[in-house]
Amino acid sequence: MSTQAITERSPSVIATPPPLELLDVSKVYGEAQLAVQALRGVTLTVHEGEFVAVMGPSGSGKSTLLQLAGGVESPSAGCVSICGRALVGQSSAARAQARLGAVGYVFQALNLVSSLTAKENVALPLELAGEKTKRAYRLATEALIEVGLESSVDKFPEEMSGGQQQRVAIARGLIGDRKLILADEPTGALDSVSGEAVLRLLRAKVDAGAAAILVTHDARHAAWADRTVFLRDGLIIDDTGGPGDPRDLLGPL
Amino acid sequence: MSVRMALLAILCDSPQHGYELRGEFEARTGSVWPLNVGQVYSTLQRLERDGLVTAAAPTSDGHVIHDVTNAGRAAATAWFTDPIDRTSPPRDELAMKLSLAAATDLVDVRDVIARQRVSSMRALRDVTRLKPSDDESFADAEAMGWSLALESMVFQTEAEIRWLDHVESRLLTQASRRRESPARRAAKPVPERVVNLVEENR
Numbered sequence: 001m002s003t004q005a006i007t008e009r010s011p012s013v014i015a016t017p018p019p020l021e022l023l024d025v026s027k028v029y030g031e032a033q034l035a036v037q038a039l040r041g042v043t044l045t046v047h048e049g050e051f052v053a054v055m056g057p058s059g060s061g062k063s064t065l066l067q068l069a070g071g072v073e074s075p076s077a078g079c080v081s082i083c084g085r086a087l088v089g090q091s092s093a094a095r096a097q098a099r100l101g102a103v104g105y106v107f108q109a110l111n112l113v114s115s116l117t118a119k120e121n122v123a124l125p126l127e128l129a130g131e132k133t134k135r136a137y138r139l140a141t142e143a144l145i146e147v148g149l150e151s152s153v154d155k156f157p158e159e160m161s162g163g164q165q166q167r168v169a170i171a172r173g174l175i176g177d178r179k180l181i182l183a184d185e186p187t188g189a190l191d192s193v194s195g196e197a198v199l200r201l202l203r204a205k206v207d208a209g210a211a212a213i214l215v216t217h218d219a220r221h222a223a224w225a226d227r228t229v230f231l232r233d234g235l236i237i238d239d240t241g242g243p244g245d246p247r248d249l250l251g252p253l
Numbered sequence: 254m255s256v257r258m259a260l261l262a263i264l265c266d267s268p269q270h271g272y273e274l275r276g277e278f279e280a281r282t283g284s285v286w287p288l289n290v291g292q293v294y295s296t297l298q299r300l301e302r303d304g305l306v307t308a309a310a311p312t313s314d315g316h317v318i319h320d321v322t323n324a325g326r327a328a329a330t331a332w333f334t335d336p337i338d339r340t341s342p343p344r345d346e347l348a349m350k351l352s353l354a355a356a357t358d359l360v361d362v363r364d365v366i367a368r369q370r371v372s373s374m375r376a377l378r379d380v381t382r383l384k385p386s387d388d389e390s391f392a393d394a395e396a397m398g399w400s401l402a403l404e405s406m407v408f409q410t411e412a413e414i415r416w417l418d419h420v421e422s423r424l425l426t427q428a429s430r431r432r433e434s435p436a437r438r439a440a441k442p443v444p445e446r447v448v449n450l451v452e453e454n455r
């Protein structure tokens with residue numbers, strides 16, 4: 001079971017750098033009176049085969065944390081490393097390149113390209129990372145089948161329901177051999193059964209060795225993660241720790 | 254009360270002795286609500302006293318086989334079809350604790366909430382890990398029973414966490430309002446509901 005992936009990590013795995021490391025990361029949007037302190041010194045490591053959920057009220061900094069983790073935004077202070085490579089100082093193009101191969105991102109605002117079909121949308125990150133079109137399409141079709149969209153492969157986003165579009169975005173985030181999967185409320189538009197199916201899929205990717213962060217308002221979905229951190233006003237205020245964490249013996253912090 | 258009716262309902266499917274009955278109850282509900290065998294025997298005695306089950310003479314190996322009476326069968330059917338009784342809701346320790354914590358200086362209620370939330374979230378995670386796949390839970394009635402019992406715990410724990418979030422944001426709103434208008438700070442009487450909770454729990 002998945003617990004074993006955590007407790008019985010082999011030495012070779014411990015030696016490789018973690019897929020994600022945030023070290024005392026802060027983010028300020030805007031300047032002077034308009035400045036918003038979205039994150040205030042967050043430190044978080046996500047290991048291979050680890051699934052972390054982030055919960056918190058609206059505006060607490062969850063999406064910001066994910067955008068920094070994925071290199072979409074750069075931090076105002078602190079350091080973000082993906083698979084041991086620090087993103088600080090890299091150009092946004094270099095950050096994008098680092099992200100393409102290793103990081104799968106499911107955005108809160110789905111960010112589907114409206115002029116591309118479901119299959120083309122899902123294949124896009126693979127193609128950008130240098131994959132041949134034919135193979136990218138085949139993998140994209142498989143990924144769409146995994147999320148139950150076999151009948152929508154050639155549809156355009158505007159021909160699909162909100163929940164179907166969401167599943168296209170999920171397929172795009174999970175496709176390929178991602179070291180790190182970042183999902184921002186990927187289940188918002190889904191009913192409880194399809195939502196759970198997506199969580200099982202994410203869980204399977206993690207059990208196969210990926211690292212993942214899931215932002216969610218839904219505790220039932222966070223429960224699929226190994227560990228949940230709680231954000232308030234840009235700070236991690238609580239952390240369940242992983243299963244079998246020594247803290248379990250001591251009770252909550 | 255619910256254990257009594259659950260045991261009666263299982264007896265409707267086939268006559269059996271107390272030890273079997275306990276095993277059957279746990280199998281059908283996934284051992285989510287463990288039951289000791291003494292509780293089963295005393296429940297059976299009460300059901301017999303009330304004319305809902307019969308007890309046969311002990312078998313050679315000392316087992317007493319119980320069966321339902323017609324009245325017992327009717328009672329079990331009625332239990333299934335009637336919505337549950339809400340006139341005496343089960344006492345909810347957490348609700349009681351938070352109502353009291355909000356009104357005392359003994360502890361910081363937000364700390365109480367934070368600790369409970371971490372603990373509830375861990376419980377939810379641990380139950381979720383036990384959930385079988387769809388294929389497994391559709392395998393037979395027993396597997397489905399276990400899966401449904403687990404899911405009821407999942408939904409209850411989720412509700413608890415949502416409720417904790419709600420209480421926290423209510424308290425934050427209250428705190429910021431008080432900061433805005435200190436005149437409102439006048440001591441409020443302890444709400445009657447809270448007084449009742451304390452009385453009931455004496």
Ligand SMILES: Nc1ncnc2c1ncn2[C@@H]1O[C@H](COP(=O)(O)OP(=O)(O)OP(=O)(O)O)[C@@H](O)[C@H]1O
Pocket residue numbers: 029030036037038056057058059060061062063064065108
């Ligand atoms: N591009 C931006 N420019 C300015 N302020 C921003 C920007 N993005 C986010 N913020 C601010 O940063 C804070 C954190 O926002 P963030 O989107 O991370 O919250 P969130 O936890 O994801 O909320 P939600 O649950 O509503 O998605 C908020 O106060 C928000 O207004």
Ligand SMILES: [Mg+2]
Pocket residue numbers: 062063064108184
């Ligand atoms: Mg967000």
